[in-house]
Amino acid sequence: MSELLSVWLAAILTLIVYSYLLGDNPLYRLAQHVFVGSSVGYAVVVVLHSVLRPRLVEPLLQDAGANWPYLLPLLLCLLLLTKTRGTTAWLGNSAVAFLFGVGAALAIGGALLGSFLPQIQASWVSVSPSSAGGRVAAANNILLAVGTIGTLAYFYFTMGVRGSPGSGLVRFASTVGRWVILITFGAIFGNRVMAYVSLLIERVYFLLGDWLGLLG
């Protein structure tokens, strides 16, 4: 019974959201507010039951003497609450500084080791068919090198001024880079359209199958 009710509720909300095709209307706004409210409410419940209770409250209640270090993050959390008032906001600065410090350190270190250096190494490719593994692979590598250099040249605004040495070469590379960027944007846009079509298919599948029972 509850499953049937949830299917009907989901189907009606889906149709209400698609009613935006007719223009903005109160039902669409209602669905918007329901979505935002339920998302926030669900997140709060998840945080309470999956994070705070099992990872903070229960350890402290079971053995506070052994688990006293849990009080430190609790204290930092309480200090964050002081940010809600201007007169006491300075008390939360240390907690915010801790969050930003840890986040920045992890982000910078991870970006260097996980993205920056590996991707630089990955762009160092062979353009020789014999070492690249065939002519197609070599052509791919040439395309990769030209696209990378051209894109870098496009954002190198201080070079390529008329009259400076090598300006023609830099400007040509910049033009190539602009085209590479445009093609990339086109690919991103095409993928996004494909993603939205997939979402439409999923909703139509739900309406025709789960709700109306028209699909086998």
Added chain:
Amino acid sequence: MMTCPHCGAANKPDSRFCGECGQPLGVPQGVTCPMCDTPNPPGVSVCTKCGAQLVPPGLSPTDMPLEAGEYGERAAAAEAQPEGAREPAGDSRELEETEAAIGAAEEMVPPWLKKLEGIPGEETPAELEEEDQRELSELPEWLEVPPDLEEMLAEASATASEEEVALAEIPSWLQALRPDQVEGDEEPTGAPGLAEITGLLKGIKGTLGIEPVVAIPRRAMPLPAATPSSASYEKAELFGTVVREAARPGVEVAPRRRVETLMASTVRWIIYLILFAGVAVPLLLGSTWSEANMPVTSATAAMYEAVEALPADSVVLISHDYDPGSAGEMVPQVEAVLHHLMERQARLINVSLTPEGSRLARQVVERVAEEHGYVPGEDYLSLGYVTGVEAAPRTIVEELRSAEWSGFVGTGQDPSLIVEFAGTPEYLRLWLEQVQGPYGLPMVAGVSATADPYARPYYRNEAQRQLLGLMTGLVGAAEYERHSGEAGLALASMDSQSVVHVAMVLLIMVGNVAYFGGRLRGKPS
């Protein structure tokens, strides 16, 4: 070059406005308003900006405001002169022009104003004088002029000379403006303008700078002769014709707009219907063309091979980092990979870096586990939402190495494979940068189509093998299902996806043909 009369800047000969100050340049012979300094075109009698009466150019510097009493002195001197000597030879022509202009101005008096001249009740100057005397005789006692007023004034002037008063009252900075006493008839130098001749400021130039043209009695001057060009005549004729033309009935604009709006709305709804039909019809028909003909890309095949290479009882860490907005793409991917992993008898640890992802994952995992007879807690775990963002992936891997997890993972062991399902590229990057890079763990990913361009370079990194396989969107899920030989929701949706893509390509082509066809015919877009 044309010099701006306002700022003196040089402008091109054809310029209509000054490039420096923006003032109009086309009225060099016009009249500048004495009140607001606005240049006015020739022929206007009042300022076009402030409405003040304009004084025509050509006034001599002698036309300055006269002090009290000077009018009477000058008039007496003029009467004392002989008739011939009263008018200097040089001014005779100017006076004639002035009288002619006054005559012309009188002729221009409108008829309604002429009729008012004979209306009874208009008081003559003699009558006004009599009335004033009558009013003076009725003044109250306190307002009457004392008979010894002149004696009182003379006594006051004797007690304090004018110079003493000036020195006492004038501040030092103003006193500095007073010109030094010069001998003879030499003109004192100093600030330009008229010098005050009476009062405390006597002898100081440039104070109380009343605009001379304001104080000058108005004199009618002949308007400059207008010499309109033939082009101006033509424009005036055209304007007159348009003004005299009878009003024509208005064009029916509103119905056309309504029709255009209806057309645009209809076209939009036709596109909606085409897309909906493209999705619904293949689903309703149960089309299976893609199941037999869909190609599998190397990235998806590589992901399949990475899972296929896992030995039995391998521990696989799966992160569900997506939300309801991308669940339509991600859930079919999860379902296809879970089927394959459970066939390989892998033990699964499910986590999520998003609160919504844990709920969506639990539904799919429990359903697929039930099909394969997986027992929760023994064969698979659902750890739910893990907080920490950047710190969360590293925390998970570190905890799995701890002794608490030795029963499920093995003492000090890492997962054999990390499977990341990312709705946005940020979460994929977190796992790559915080776990795959530092720990060197093997990793595959299923991403939404939106995140694919950002994830592709990590798969293409053949030197470091950052991603062993990559699956993109609903299409990737369908490829995975076809490669594994288990048709599911994704593969059943591929015919709809293909039809919609073809329809969109055709619509884009039709739109381009219509647009460029309209441009060739000269119609606006």
